[in-house]
Amino acid sequence: MNVRLLKKAAPDGAAAAAPPGGKPAAPALEAPRREATFLSRLFRNKLAAVSGIYLVLLCIGAIFADQLTPYDPLQGNLRERMQPIGAPGHFLGTDEQGRDIWARIIFGARMSLTAALAPVAAGTLIGGALGIVSGYFGGRVETAIMRMLDVFYAFPAVLFAIALAAIIGTGLFTMILCMTLVFIPPIARVAMTAAKKVAHMEYVEAAKTSGAGPLSIIFRHVLRNVFSPILVYASTLLGVSMLMASGLSFLGLGVSPPAPEWGFMLNSLKDVIFLKPLITFVPGFFIFITSLAFNLLGDGIRDALNER
């Protein structure tokens, strides 16, 4: 190896003679290998891996819900109401209207997962864009955007949901809209902080001196450097989002009967909690473990991104 270093004295003279602290010469000859190992780093974390698998299975189940149960989640057989867990034909029991609970869970997963994921996704896109623009331009742009968002920051989510429901009616869309608006300010704040740091880096100044316009600089220089902190923060919101969606549905501010959304199921089942407590726990249990899975996966994403 030493002989090879000496022979390469001319072009890589600086590289060979003054090697970067502790780094051996061999890796300099390999192609970059950063992106491919994100997943392997992620799955080294067992909890994150299990959570990830659970969520994937849940999503698949939600998509193929009609394959997974013969029962109609919306229409019940009143003669079979309030069957306990493990009852023949209804392994998770039936609710107060005779609807099979497993059917409602698996069909309800469509709504609950959408209600949890969509606001985080939309909030990240919109909040991220607003935050990056604020952080990059600073000054009056930043002040204008941030003060505008402060208004939304101050609003409690439930109050917001009630107000929105009064204006545009209840429903899944209203709930998603409300939660998106609630998530935008904190995401924007994180994005702004990250973008500010990047905006003062010399490589951004160098890009400006090359004649690049702000749009080009933001897309090609800023974005990839703020991607990680924003994504990490957004992943922490997934668990919260799940709980918030369920909470709003429980309060009746989301979907309407007979929709099988999990939070809403808690609402309808709460009246029979003293009659058949175990059945009422089922949707709550799914809310709990799904939210937990989002949290653990989010932790795993954060660790995998930071390890690099």
Add this chain to the structure above:
Amino acid sequence: MEKAILQVRNLSKTYRVGDGWPKGRAKLLHAVSDVSFDVGERKTLGVVGESGCGKSTTGRLIMRLENPDRGQILFMGGDFLALRGRRLKRARKEIQMVFQDPYSTLNPQMTIVDNVRYPLLVHGVPPREAREQALDMLERVGISRRLAVQYPDGLSGGQRQRVAIARALVLRPSFVIADEPVSALDKSIQAQVLNLLEELKENFALSMMFISHDLSVIEYISDYVMVMYLGKVVEYGPTAEVYDKPLHPYTQALIQASPSLSRGRKSLIGVIQGEIPSPLDPPSGCRFRTRCPYATARCAAEEPAPTPVGGDRTVACFLHPDSDSAGRVRTLG
């Protein structure tokens, strides 16, 4: 002097610092005050001075990273400050900058070659061709193809600055501003990078403005030197002459105070007394008077203007008689 590629006249920049409104007034930081100079074609102007003297700000103003409050910048004969939009973008191809901090000058989330080819992409060069040109330039600064496809995190400071130089040159500019490009590097690496710059200046017929606080580096690389103090130009002239016979007391003190193995030193002045005044509240008259052993009452009352003293030299000090202009003879106060 022969033809000048850059002509700067009366450049000034003042920053407002602190809260404007609680006490009703913000403080003014006089970063650059009435600076004028020329850079000749294919020449290197060294700009030297203590930290905070305004040399970096001057470079940034010329690059239009910030807007001057007053003054004129003529680049390649045209009014550089008047350019906007597409014409400014095109003009930027001719004037590029190398920055000081090797560790923030490259985008860590882009490969080395992508960092270098970005300016070409900005100016519409097709991606594949841009990549080839970038790789070619990188070879010229001593970064092999194999290294170029890596991310910058493995590079040393010296290598990073080489990449930064490649990036500055990839658009084939005529003029490069180097803002303390070697200040963050070890001495031995400084020498390598400086030699590289000398070579590139020759190969690419570059004119250069080299900013540094290190007198020996400036002596090595510059044809002309401009000494700045608290935002003002105090002396200007061909490097060898200024170093051999400095005229301004500040320049004399700087040279006296700097370690040198080869230069013969004249014991004209001792170590500079006192602390550098704040640019928020510069001394009246000559800004150096608070630390100048020759200061007189006149120095507090009037500000000396940079005055030609023959042989392409300029000094801003009442000690030096005006030998060129008609009719005005300055005497010692």
